[in-house]
Amino acid sequence: MLSFAATVLLDGLSYGMILFLISVGLTITMGLMRVVNLAHGSFAMVGGYLAGWLTQHGVNFFLASLLAAVAAGALGALAETTIYRPLYRKGELAQVLLTIGLVFVTTASVTEIFGALPYAVKLPDYLTRAVNIGFRDYPAYPLFLIAVGGVVAAALWYVVEGSILGARLRAAVDNARMARAVGMNVDALFTGAFVAGCALAGLGGAIGAGVMALEPSYALKYLRLFLIVVIVGGEGSFKGSFVAALSLGVVDTLGKYFFSQASSYLLYAAVFALLLWRPRGLLPAKSAA
């Protein structure tokens, strides 16, 4: 029974880590910059497809994932300066329309280039094998996801909570006008954060392709999960989205074990109940509280 519980926990955590990697960028755009960025999944998808193409052409998986993150970040920088910046002062409707349009553009482009069928990221052999973790044989891949997610979360936590850059970012979130008034370059901070978020999404799309399969509808299909992570975590809260993503992963996995028939509703019921209880999410950023 204990081993069963541990298995459920590991399964849930690995799924949650991928959700976190991809969603944390959305926490930045939606929570910090107040842009309803429905196109966030597109950056993860682009990263995933790039990694898929590279690994299918013999490039090492880790290098491919890294390149995917860089490419998604670069695309993010381009999109931020050309498409997103003019949107910041527009209303939410304009943001929703334009970003959902971006989703369609990327979906169509991906279909055109890679075809309508699912696309595989080739994992190295040792990640597809099972390893002994004491009480049972367990596939290496979810363990790898947990490790990467953990490292990224720790690094993010340090940057946001422990560095001067993080202090500035938090200040800009809490009160952008005041931050500007004391001479911070809020725009540059946000651009940097946006790019970092896109890069993480690209990384998540690449290494998470074994859990969240790559197909042209990816950006739309998983969008609701990314949005749930941000809303449940509390807009603009890194810690919140970490806790939310992991809980989401575990709740979803538990649902599949015990109530497989109702598992697709269970998740939403849990989110619904939680938001009734805490409409601002689990750990909202101060400005939103």
Add this chain to the structure above:
Amino acid sequence: MKRLLRAAALAATTLFPLASASAETVKVGLISDFTGAFAIWGQQFQQAIQAYQATHGTSVKGPDGQPIDIQFVYRDATSAGPEKSKQLAEELVLREKVKFLAGFDLSPQAMAVADIATQAKIPTVIMNAATASITRGSPYFVRVSMTIPQHTAALGRWAAGNGIKTAYTIVSDYAPGYDAETYFIKEFTKAGGTIVASERTPIQETNYSAYMEKVLRAKPDALYMFFPAGAPSIAFVKAYAERGLKAAGIKLLGTGETQQILLPQFSDDVLGTVTAFHYTETNVNPANLALKAQLTKMFGPDAGPDIASVAAWDGTDLIYQSVAALGAKAEGLKYIDFMKGKKLDSPRGPAIVDPEERDMIQNIYIRRVEKRDGKLVNIDIGQEDMVKDPWKLENPAKK
């Protein structure tokens, strides 16, 4: 809508009485998805039709010896809902004056045009859309593909007869999944097998680790799956190997999951999977070799064939034959009557059009995924002769 159709048809016949009399051309309106999630269907339909026309010509000799041109008009249903397909059918019937409708990859698309086919008396050749009841939707429907119960019932019987005593079933939570589950379980248990447990998973699910743990604990002889083509089945097979079910000797059974176009997406984990299907790409029927050669010549080595190509090839053949026999201006139902009971020279193997249900009666092949020349392929390991759709046997048409 009925009135509008009738009015438009009336206007068309009174205003242009000569238009249809002068040119001996039969137009076939092909509706399928050419863009969006299901774009692969439209592409394969079109390629097979073009291959057929390249080998058989674009015209047939009518009953009076005069050539009749057969012209296909393609319309993209854009992977959208049934309304789109209905709207396209109206446009094809009213404006393009098509004599036949054809195509339809998804069941709702075919169901949506039943009224149009009946009212406008347009023979409609359905090339996929596998929900069992569809051909009952209109007397003008003929289907050249398959039904899901046809496959799964045969698989259930085969499993029980081949050393599999217990099975666990996991299907996608949608109507075709229920059909698959019902008929597999019915035939498997009838032949002495026991079902350990049955699960239904959300339709777009791609994370199956939890389900695999449950199966592993139940230790059945076999795991039966039914998933829509693409991402879900690939993720399922991956989880099946990753979680040690394959190593534990639990056999994986399915139907269309390993069809030819999808196999390259799988890893070697899929090796050994046994499926029941009406077409195996490695069969050596002369018609199959001819289709394969023509597709390769025109569209390159990756062009198939697969079930979409085979159905489009056979459907086009039926249309050619009926026009050759009846000419360009016969009543819609006459064409249908001609097609009933027709024996097909199909790339899939022996098949006839069921004269009662206008559906395929055909061999169902039991295949195993193997590796040949470094490529994953399906290899026949058994077959059941001339299977009629079991759903229709159990649900006779009301007289």
